[in-house]
Amino acid sequence: MTSTPNTPSNGDDSPQDPLAEMLKNLMGGQGMGDIDPAELAKAAGLPNDPALLQQMFSQVQAMMSSSSEGPVNWQLAHENARRVAAAGSDPSVTSAQSRAIDEALRLAELWLDPVTDLQATGLIGRAWSRAEWVEATLGTWKRLTEPVANSIANALSDALTQQLPEEMKSMMGGASSMLQNMGGAIFGMQLGQAIGALSAEVVSSTDIGVPLADLEMALLPGNVAKFGEGLSVPENDIRLYLAVREAAHARLFVQVPWLRGHLLGAIEAYARGIHIDMGRIEDLARDLDPSNPEGIQEALSQGVFTPERTPAQSAALEKLETALALVEGWVDELTAAATEKMLPSAAALRETVRRRRATGGPAEHAFSSLVGLELRPRRLREAAALWAALKEERGIAGRDAIWHHPDLLPTAEDLDDPKGFTERRRLAEASDSEVDDALQKLLNGGYDTPSDSSDPGAGPEAGDAPEGDSHEDGTENGSGEAKA
Structure with missing residues (x-):
């Protein structure tokens, strides 16, 4: 292969392939270790150019040539x-x-x-480092993000493939699977980046309102200390307040066993239904430079590949946000009740947590831009007001009984009008009861079937006066006809 004006040079007589440079830049430009470039080129059907292959497969061996489950490289996400x-x-x-x-x-x-x-749950309280939080929660992150992650990774892979020159596509030969994994690799890196950044913000295992770790109750002491910076509140008070929130979350998810699956299932359903606008991806592909991995990563981080929501998805998101708000509102109300007489700073800490949960940190925004999914309870205050109203009306046991079944949960309408919840529920139950009674009567044969007028043996229809009976006006008509 000879150098051409369009083919960058390595500084010697060997040309530098654009795809090789892209992979080299993306993966850090390190060497291939003990892999024999000639043997790898022979297996892949590539030209035997050791200098070219040395660049092309630097660290790519572990990321691209290894098999992975699905289009997203989860191993890379974990490592990042x-x-x-x-x-x-x-x-x-x-x-x-x-x-x-x-x-x-x-x-x-x-x-x-x-x-x-x-x-109470009886769970043992744990203290985690950020790395331990990543290990404990990554499996749930994969479950939550895999449907949309796969769609985005495939779209990104298609965009990269479209931008390769035809001669480069043919040159890839048997190594084309590496290019197919490029989108999943880049997305895995970005997802790992977002999860790693979140580990520096969360203070507990349930800080974002979703039980990321199954049957765990944990705080991150390093992040708890960071949370308290600038609050002028004793560190012990902060730790206790956040511990009450974590214990309340754990109590809810453990004692209401259907709730975790309900929340995670709602998130999965929302993610599966997200629509990737391929037209938008194709428009982007015209300006996407495969030799510039920084540009690709910037496009991802800025939400260029963020899926667009359909009306159905917007409705699904409203239901998800309502469920998240109900969880956070219940925890917020319980934490306030449990700490108001114990911690002088409880009211100030409650407001701080509310604002933090409503706005989200930088890592939450990055995660939202990446996968098009927000996990913030926008209606936390309305939900807390609803739970407070239910406690006043029904008592503690009556309020908590709402968690017995998902069909009992309040709706977005109930968050708009907390005090009208009971009346709306009473009317709904009355309507359901009437339907049940009517159905049972029908099954029991309690409803008369209309008579057939052509049937000689058919009796009088309902409302007809029998022959010989007196009418209301006192007249009698033996023939069944009213007198004039």
Whole structure:
């Protein structure tokens, strides 16, 4: 292969392939280790150019040539999440921190007992580093994001393929599967980046309102300390307040076993229904430069590939946001009731948490731009007001009984008018009862069938006066006809 004006050079006699440069830049430009470029070229059907292959397959071997489940490279997402989590200060949890977290969560359970009818979980409180949070939650992140992640990764892969020159496509030969995995690899990197960034913001296992770790109750002491910066509130008060929130979340998800599946299922259904606008992707592909991985990553981070919502998806998102708000509102109300007489700073901490949950941090915004999914309870205050109204009307046991079945949960309309919830539910139950009674009567044969006028043996229809009976006006008509 000879160098041409359109083919960049390595500084010697060997030309540099644009795709090789893209992969080299994307993966850091390190060497191939013990892999024999000649053998790899022979297997892939590529020209035997060691200098070219040395660049083309630097670190790509682990990412591209290895098999992965689905179009998204989850191994790369995991590795990048761990790397980002460790990029800042993420020291291992000390024994003193573990004891403090465990004591705070135990005390939180005692404070919650008088304010809820749901029983304590008996879970052991844990203190996590950011890396431990990543390990404990990555499986749930995969479940939540896989449907939309697959669609975006395929769209990105198609966009990259469209931009390759025809001669380069043919040159790839048997290695074309590596290019097909490019979209999944880049998306995996970006998803790992977002999850790793979230690990620096969350303070507990349920901080975003979704149980990311199954049957766990944990705080991240490093992030709890970061949360308290600038609040002028004692560190112990902050730890206890956040411990009560975590214990309330855990109590709800453990004692209401259908709730975790209900929330995760709603998120999965929303993600599966997201529509990828391929026309938009094709328009972007015209300006997408495969040799510029920074541009590709910037497009992802800015939401260029974010799926567009259909009207049906907007409706699904409203239901999801209502469910998230109900969870967060219940936890907010219980935490306030449990701490108002115990912590002088409870009211200030409640407002801080409310604002934080309503707006979200930078990592949450990045995650939302990447997968088109927001996990913020926009109607937290309305939901808290609803639970407060139900407690006033029904008591603690009556309020918490709402969690017995998903059909009992309030709707977005109930968040608009909390005090009208009971009346609307009564009317709905009355309507359902009438339908049930009518159906049961029909099944029991309680309804008369209309008579056939052509049937000689048919009796008089309902409302007809029998022969010989007197009419209301006192007249008698033996023939069944009214007198004039």
